[in-house]
Amino acid sequence: MTSKGRGNFLKVKCLDCDNEQVIFDRAASDVKCIICGKTIMKSKGAKGKIMAHIDKVLN
Numbered sequence: 658m659t660s661k662g663r664g665n666f667l668k669v670k671c672l673d674c675d676n677e678q679v680i681f682d683r684a685a686s687d688v689k690c691i692i693c694g695k696t697i698m699k700s701k702g703a704k705g706k707i708m709a710h711i712d713k714v715l716n
């Protein structure tokens with residue numbers, strides 16, 4: 658399921674507004690909910706910290 662060094666696309670659900678969107682877990686900058694603007698993932702240079710409900714890992 659996880660692949661070292663490549664990162665994964667995750668389907669996540671925003672905790673605030675239930676919007677679902679697909680994010681990349683190694684994005685270079687913070688990812689925000691497109692609906693309410695809540696930070697969904699904090700970028701840490703490598704794998705980011707996910708701050709939303711993870712629905713599914715897409716590969």
Ligand SMILES: [Zn+2]
Pocket residue numbers: 671672673674675676690691692693694695
């Ligand atoms: Zn939201």
